[in-house]
Amino acid sequence: xxxxGAAALAAHLGRGITTVCRCWALVRRDGRVxxxxxxxxxxxxxxxxxRPGTGMSARAVEESTGLAVNNTEAFGALxxxxxxEAEIEAGRYDGARLRAWVVNWQDVAERLEVFAGSxxxxxxxxxxxxxxxxxxxxxxxxxLGRVYQKRCSAILADRTCTFDLDTxxxxxxxxxxxxxxxxVFRFAQMGxxxxxxxxxxxxxxxxxxxxxxxxxxxxxxxxxxxRVIELWHPLGARVAxxxxxxxxxxxxxxMATCQFKFDNxxxxxxxxxxxxxxxxxxxxxxxxxxxxxSRRR
Numbered sequence: 001x002x003x004x005g006a007a008a009l010a011a012h013l014g015r016g017i018t019t020v021c022r023c024w025a026l027v028r029r030d031g032r033v034x035x036x037x038x039x040x041x042x043x044x045x046x047x048x049x050x051r052p053g054t055g056m057s058a059r060a061v062e063e064s065t066g067l068a069v070n071n072t073e074a075f076g077a078l079x080x081x082x083x084x085e086a087e088i089e090a091g092r093y094d095g096a097r098l099r100a101w102v103v104n105w106q107d108v109a110e111r112l113e114v115f116a117g118s119x120x121x122x123x124x125x126x127x128x129x130x131x132x133x134x135x136x137x138x139x140x141x142x143x144l145g146r147v148y149q150k151r152c153s154a155i156l157a158d159r160t161c162t163f164d165l166d167t168x169x170x171x172x173x174x175x176x177x178x179x180x181x182x183x184v185f186r187f188a189q190m191g192x193x194x195x196x197x198x199x200x201x202x203x204x205x206x207x208x209x210x211x212x213x214x215x216x217x218x219x220x221x222x223x224x225x226x227r228v229i230e231l232w233h234p235l236g237a238r239v240a241x242x243x244x245x246x247x248x249x250x251x252x253x254x255m256a257t258c259q260f261k262f263d264n265x266x267x268x269x270x271x272x273x274x275x276x277x278x279x280x281x282x283x284x285x286x287x288x289x290x291x292x293x294s295r296r297r
Contacts, residue, residue, distance in 0.1 A: 120134045154267070170249040
């Protein structure tokens with residue numbers, strides 16, 4: 001929005017009699033865009049249709065300096081036309097981006113953006129929801145710097161690890177077969193993959209009601225001729241037999257795993273030779289060697 005729109009809105013507000021409303025645009029991580037307004041008819045701008053009667057509104061926006069989460073919430077009713085409880089439960093709105101405007105509904109070119117950020121904690125009760133709104137500064141409220149530890153600090157396939165998971169032999173793409181509670185997946189056979197190959201990996205759903213959802217793999221075991229993949233937590237939507245799955249190999253962040261499973265030792269981000277707490281507190285008078293030589297002789 002140009003500064004002219006904000007200036008025009010300011011002039012409109014200065015007249016004393018106003019025709020303003022609030023509009024919100026929600027962009028989920030799967031790319032779906034949803035528009036809401038507290039006006040009694042639909043509005044359109046920025047290529048987004050803002051629908052009335054969708055049960056979403058917000059409290060007054062309170063901005064502040066610093067990195068604290070802004071004291072702002074969106075709330076409303078759950079409905080099939082707008083935000084549904086099933087989609088919230090499935091995690092479809094976790095981390096969704098949100099923008100809010102004050103708009104002159106008689107001329108939507110006269111508007112002012114009053115909030116930009118994302119959804120935080122979402123609470124559901126009695127057919128309604130409340131969602132915490134987090135400002136743009138929330139992204140800065142994270143620890144930075146290296147972690148000095150024996151195991152690797154990278155996430156498999158991120159920009160520091162650089163491993164390509166599409167390398168043949170590291171991903172299994174197949175339909176779901178027997179599924180229990182959207183958490184335990186049983187396959188009649190899964191040849192070509194060593195035991196425990198997918199533990200610490202990720203299972204992603206590529207089609208069906210749970211498409212776009214993923215879970216971390218807790219166990220990868222064999223039961224007779226079957227292969228069982230078990231997640232730490234159930235997925236938020238039902239996975240039916242035949243739904244597409246992408247099962248990615250896991251990394252326990254040990255140096256030996258990086259070297260022998262992924263052949264990626266040059267990008268290992270851990271410090272395997274760093275002394276542990278037991279070495280730091282060792283009484284030097286009890287050491288058999290005090291000549292300053294190598295610990296690995």
